[in-house]
Amino acid sequence: MTFALKPDVSLTPTEHGTVLLDERRGRYFQLNPTGTLVLRTLLDGATAHQAAELLSERYGITREQAATDVAALLENLRKRKLAGR
Template identity: 55%
Template sequence: MAARLRPDVTLTPTDDGAVVLDERSGRYFQLNRTGLLILQSLLAGRTADEIAADLSGRFPVTAARARSDVDRLHESLRTAGLVTG
């Protein structure tokens, strides 16, 4: 499930997560800290299962729920045209 930011997308960390700018459209997207952690993990080539295990170890959430959240965020980022893969 390796992902890459599209060349015209900028990721800028903030105090409480990150802002993602789609330079083609000028649209901004905001990620909270968990969303940023998921995105950075996807960009690093980690699998959804690995990310879910990490999240369920850090937060009071089941691995199944964490996996669903990872999949939903990844799909949202792809649908918005921010990442490939």
């Protein structure tokens, strides 16, 4: 399954990561650089597993921890109604 943000969510890079703006609700959500890396990887078509692999390699954390972190980000985006799937 391909990850996608809702159509009314826009991305703005910042010096500290990325801001996601829910244009319909007028709410925003800030991602740090690590969250930005995961989000960009998923938006480029990678699976959650592949994003976790990249996170593990880039930051030297276990694959299990990386998978937990990716899953938490995805759940948070869905809960805030920013992700479409």
